[in-house]
Amino acid sequence: xxxxxxxxxxxxxxxxxxxxxxxxxxxxxxxxxxxxxxxxxxxxxxxxxxxxxxxxxxxxxxxxxxxxxxxxxxxxxxxxxxxxxxxxxxxxxxxxxxxxxxxxxxxxxxxxxxxxxxxxxxxxxxxxxxxxxxxxxxxxxxxxxxxxxxxxxxxxxxxxxxxxxxxxxxxxxxxxxxxxxxxxxxxxxxxxxxxxxxxxxxxxxxxxxxxxxxxxxxxxxxxxxxxxxxxxxxxxxxxxxxxxxxxxxxxxxxxxxxxxxxxxxxxxxxxxxxxxxxxxxxxxxxxxxxxxxxxxxxxxxxxxxxxxxxxxxxxxxxxxxxxxxxxxxxxxxxxxxxxxxxxxxxxxxxxxxxxxxxxxxxxxxxxxxxxxxxxxxxxxxxxxxxxxxxxxxxxxxxxxxxxxxxxxxxxxxxxxxxxxxxxxxxxxxxxxxxxxxxxxxxxxxxxxxxxxxxxxxxxxxxxxxxxxxxxxxxxxxxxxxxxxxxxxxxxxxxxxxxxxxxxxxxxxxxxxxxxxxxxxxxxxxxxxxxxxxxxxxxxxxxxxxxxxxxxxxxxxxxxxxxxxxxxxxxxxxxxxxxxxxxxxxxxxxxxxxxxxxxxxxxxxxxxxxxxxxxxxxxxxxxxx
Amino acid sequence: xxxxxxxxxxxxxxxxxxxxxxxxxxxxxxxxxxxxxxxxxxxxxxxxxxxxxxxxxxxxxxxxxxxxxxxxxxxxxxxxxxxxxxxxxxxxxxxxxxxxxxxxxxxxxxxxxxxxxxxxxxxxxxxxxxxxxxxxxxxxxxxxxxxxxxxxxxxxxxxxxxxxxxxxxxxxxxxxxxxxxxxxxxxxxxxxxxxxxxxxxxxxxxxxxxxxxxxxxxxxxxxxxxxxxxxxxxxxxxx
Numbered sequence: 001x002x003x004x005x006x007x008x009x010x011x012x013x014x015x016x017x018x019x020x021x022x023x024x025x026x027x028x029x030x031x032x033x034x035x036x037x038x039x040x041x042x043x044x045x046x047x048x049x050x051x052x053x054x055x056x057x058x059x060x061x062x063x064x065x066x067x068x069x070x071x072x073x074x075x076x077x078x079x080x081x082x083x084x085x086x087x088x089x090x091x092x093x094x095x096x097x098x099x100x101x102x103x104x105x106x107x108x109x110x111x112x113x114x115x116x117x118x119x120x121x122x123x124x125x126x127x128x129x130x131x132x133x134x135x136x137x138x139x140x141x142x143x144x145x146x147x148x149x150x151x152x153x154x155x156x157x158x159x160x161x162x163x164x165x166x167x168x169x170x171x172x173x174x175x176x177x178x179x180x181x182x183x184x185x186x187x188x189x190x191x192x193x194x195x196x197x198x199x200x201x202x203x204x205x206x207x208x209x210x211x212x213x214x215x216x217x218x219x220x221x222x223x224x225x226x227x228x229x230x231x232x233x234x235x236x237x238x239x240x241x242x243x244x245x246x247x248x249x250x251x252x253x254x255x256x257x258x259x260x261x262x263x264x265x266x267x268x269x270x271x272x273x274x275x276x277x278x279x280x281x282x283x284x285x286x287x288x289x290x291x292x293x294x295x296x297x298x299x300x301x302x303x304x305x306x307x308x309x310x311x312x313x314x315x316x317x318x319x320x321x322x323x324x325x326x327x328x329x330x331x332x333x334x335x336x337x338x339x340x341x342x343x344x345x346x347x348x349x350x351x352x353x354x355x356x357x358x359x360x361x362x363x364x365x366x367x368x369x370x371x372x373x374x375x376x377x378x379x380x381x382x383x384x385x386x387x388x389x390x391x392x393x394x395x396x397x398x399x400x401x402x403x404x405x406x407x408x409x410x411x412x413x414x415x416x417x418x419x420x421x422x423x424x425x426x427x428x429x430x431x432x433x434x435x436x437x438x439x440x441x442x443x444x445x446x447x448x449x450x451x452x453x454x455x456x457x458x459x460x461x462x463x464x465x466x467x468x469x470x471x472x473x474x475x476x477x478x479x480x481x482x483x484x485x486x487x488x489x490x491x492x493x494x495x496x497x498x499x500x501x502x503x504x505x506x507x508x509x510x511x512x513x514x515x516x517x518x519x520x521x522x523x524x525x526x527x528x529x530x531x532x533x534x535x536x537x538x539x540x541x542x543x544x545x546x547x548x549x550x551x552x553x554x555x556x557x558x559x560x561x562x563x564x565x566x567x568x569x570x571x572x573x574x575x576x577x578x579x580x581x582x583x584x585x586x587x588x589x590x591x592x593x594x595x596x597x598x599x600x601x602x603x604x605x606x607x608x609x610x611x612x613x614x615x616x617x618x619x620x621x622x623x624x
Numbered sequence: 625x626x627x628x629x630x631x632x633x634x635x636x637x638x639x640x641x642x643x644x645x646x647x648x649x650x651x652x653x654x655x656x657x658x659x660x661x662x663x664x665x666x667x668x669x670x671x672x673x674x675x676x677x678x679x680x681x682x683x684x685x686x687x688x689x690x691x692x693x694x695x696x697x698x699x700x701x702x703x704x705x706x707x708x709x710x711x712x713x714x715x716x717x718x719x720x721x722x723x724x725x726x727x728x729x730x731x732x733x734x735x736x737x738x739x740x741x742x743x744x745x746x747x748x749x750x751x752x753x754x755x756x757x758x759x760x761x762x763x764x765x766x767x768x769x770x771x772x773x774x775x776x777x778x779x780x781x782x783x784x785x786x787x788x789x790x791x792x793x794x795x796x797x798x799x800x801x802x803x804x805x806x807x808x809x810x811x812x813x814x815x816x817x818x819x820x821x822x823x824x825x826x827x828x829x830x831x832x833x834x835x836x837x838x839x840x841x842x843x844x845x846x847x848x849x850x851x852x853x854x855x856x857x858x859x860x861x862x863x
Contacts, residue, residue: 173727180717180728187715190677191729192703192779 007143012262014142018151018220020251020258021158025213026231027238027250028165029206035182035245036202038101039093040420042108045232046115047207051081051214052130052223053123059131059218067134078212085207086200093203094196095600101420102366103599106556109549110599112228113592119225121586130218150219157216161209162251169247178202182245229545233431237280240424243293252291273435277428281413284425288417310484310493310563317564328470332463340462341534346574347473348530353554353566354480355523360552361560362484363516364496365415368423369430370551372410373403373521375543376433377528379444382453382538392456396472399529400522406433407521408514415513427545434543449539453532469530476526481563483519492516550577557598559605568606628691629654630783630814631676636685638668638675645671648685649840651833653783653814658805660825660846661818662860663835669818670712672835673785676816677709678702689783706734708781712788712818714768716775718761722752725760725771726778733780737812745774748807766797770804783814790821802827822860826850834859 030044055077062069088111096104136153139146169175177198181188189195214227238257242249257276264272283291313321328347331340356370380402384395410429414422437444444450458464483489494502495509503509532538541547550573558569576594580587602609631653638646646668653659661669674680676687678699687695694702703709717725726742733739746753749770755763760771769789776784789805790798798821805815805828819825825832825846832849834842836859842849849855 176720176724176727179720179724183717183719184715186679186699187711187717188728189699190679190703190709190711191775192700192731193728194698194700 005143007145008266010142011145011147012266013259014147014151014155016259016262017158017255018154018258019261020254021154021156021161022213022217022220023231023234023238023258024158024251024254025161025216026210027235027242027254028161028247029209029213030232030235031239031242031245031247031250032165032178032209033202033206034239034420036178036185037089037093037104037199039104039108040101040423041206042105042232043088043111043115044108044206044210044235045228045230046112047081047085047210048214048231049119049223049225049228050084050115051077051211052217052227053119053128053214054080054211055215055218056123056128056130056223063131070131070134074212074215074218077215078208081211081214082204082208084211085203088207089200089203092596092600094199096603099599099603102552102556103603106549106552107596107599110592110595112232113588113595116225116228117586117589117592123223125225127222127224129222133219136219154216154220158251158254162247165247174201233427233545234276236424236427237276239290240421240428241280241283241290243290244420245294246290246292249290249292271435271439273439274432277432277435280428281425281432284417284421284428285413288421310561312485313564325470325474329467331466337462340466342575342578344462344466344469344534345531345578346571347469348527348534349554349574350567350570351473351476351530352524352527352551353558353570354477354563355520355527356551357555357558357560357563357566358480358483358523359516359520360555361563361565362489362492362496363513363520365418365513365517366423366552367414367520367548368427368545368552369410369433369548370426370520370524371543371545371547372426372430372433373407373524374528374531374547374551375437375538375540376406377403377525378532378538378542379437379450379528380525381529382450382532383443385453385455385533386450392459395533396526396529399532400525403525403528404518404522407518407525410521411514411517415510415517427548430543430545430548434540434545437540437543444538444540447540449537450532451537453538454536455533459533465534469534472526472530476523477567480523484563488512488515553595553598556603557605559607559609561604562607565605565607572606627655628688630657630690631816632686632688633672633676634686634688636672636675636687637683638671638680639683640671640680644838646675646838649835649838650685651840651843653816655814656809656812657830658809658815658817658828660829660832660849661816661835662820662822662825662832662849664820664860666837667835668838669835670787671838673709673787673816673818676702676785677707679709703779703781704731706780706782708776708779708784710772710776710784710786710789712791714765714772716760716763716768716771718759720760721757722760722763722771723756725775729775729778731779735780735782737780739780740777742778745777748804749774766793766800769793769797769801773804777808781813783816784808786815786817786819788818788820790819790824798824820860822850822856 026044026048030041033039033041055073058073058076059070062073065072092107092111093104096107133150136150138149140149140152169179177188177193181198185195234257238250238253241256242253260275260279261272264275268275328343331343352374356367360366377399381395381399384390384398390398410426413429414425417425438446454460455465459468491502491507491512494507495512499509528542554569554573555566557573558565558567577591580590584590629652634650636646636649637644649672651659661672663669671680675682678697682695686693689705689707694705717728723742726745751767752770752774760768763771773786789801793801802824809815809828817825817829829846832844832846833840841859842855
């Protein structure tokens, strides 16, 4: 146990404040962009990372100019990143202005993937050490300890920037328009303001702030390829804890998170990751709109476009599904082990996607953390099999049970909110689960995961496992379908489309959504349990953000307006990913481009496009 | 030589998704005239105004402002050409002060008429002058409605589209509203006012366009509508 002496307290507090400043730089830009454009910009961490890399390159080129070279590089990096922000806005997000809010979000995740591979291609995989800041290389003595001057400088940057932004928003026409547009951008356009220019400017500002944050990290830490996602998740936490749209809130939250981390490392190094998200969960449970937030900002995040009415399967589709099941069931007769393994995995992904679709498509609750339940299911089955030596049936039950229980807890927290806040809270819950699996080494094996999770005979063979998977996944998909057309499914959709009217007609909206959350979690657990057996191992990556995003992509790729969508999306995405990861060197960038193409060209997904084609044909047949 | 009307709408069609809302709407507003857009709830009054403003896309038809085709233009361009829009649900910026609300709408005038300033607006809407630096969210309903009109005037429009100005207002406030609109009319401002309150329309409008389920049923002088009870009963269910 660390002994708390006054100098340690002071130094850790100062460390916390220094981190808070850089966190605030990123979070403020995120908050401003969200306020005006309603885009939850996942790529904001990429802007931060690009700021650091560009700053590194610029300082090397301008090294001979001394102090001017360093500070010029920092500013230059911020400006270039601002320009990249404008490009992202113009090329991608501008095309998605009328799409449901989830699409821009996914698009920005596509940008994340592209930037990751671009940075890898340009700067290589090694960590890069930046120069010290000229003039700020010294130390000051605090009690008996030495504290870097640069950290003191960073501490001052946060409040200075907060003051600068305050002046910008209160004293300039640009700031006035930003504040007005944050409240009602359509009305601002009706008063003659060019929204597109305003959006571009806002993106420039937000991206440049993130770039500045990244470049200012150069003297502090090595530049690396993992900076993007870690900082953007922390920035999300800061923005949500502070209250969306409140800059003061973002600064206070950044300080809170910075201090918690600084002291967490001292006392509870094993749970620092969990601690941050725990604080977020507590704040949101007590103040759903953050410390300084107001409820108005929570509107939005439509998940489903209007007029997507679910229809029961036609007879021909039923026959088609039955044929598919028969065909897969017959695979052991003609297919090889590799093909059967792939198909089993795709079936599992289909259940994972369908469970998220249940929550998102039917319930209107977009979860960014659905992988948590997939992963908990996987760990549940794996632990039951390896540590507890349970029979296989019990293991397969443990998966949905564990995930369902976690879903009951997470759902209780999450359904109190809606829209972006719900998405962020689900992300936080998932990050807690991820951090737990990562840091609770005794049980989960930490980074090494759990190995040797193989099903016993008769399911040990590829064919046996495929048949087991087929039976369970077909049953799971059928149950989700039946649930959608049950009274519960109607109530859930009513709660999605018109919560007040649903409430007035006797539906307990929150209870319905809570139940849906738990059900979706349990089905994700089914998928996770099977996945553990299919892979023979479980790792913390099963609960990571990228896995949650995979699920979102599968649902949107297939088309959210149809129950068949997630199944088709899972097969298309799973197949594509297997193909890409096996062959292409820059598969992440390719995946990113595919995501962008998907949301821009075919926002209604595969089923939407197919549906339109069929509709056209029927129309022309009818008129002929 | 006859001047082009300030606004002309020809055979305008609007769809929301699969539902067709407007079926070939046509009407005109001449310079300095107040045109009443009357009809029951759901007749298509708001949609017509939003379509003129480019807030909902026109599927077919042509909209011209001072002879120039504005169909399909971006909303902000239409606003900059000189068309003002006052939405029905007020939509003031409640986080901003009254003065800031006015500043958002401010644009330089493009014709010879005297440009609007905060001082001139305060003369027309005295209540706003007393609370210029207060948060707009603290205004009363009537004051908020006056603010939406004042905010639009700051852009020095030559035509304004006003959607349901009397909605939810007390009769005495509606009377104030009528006086304000008449003051604007004396300033040669052309207006299209969508409204259900016939008394307000009778006090200010020159001509009336009667809408029913997305169709124009009658166009004529306002006085005709007021004297012909059968018209009112048929399309407005009012004696």
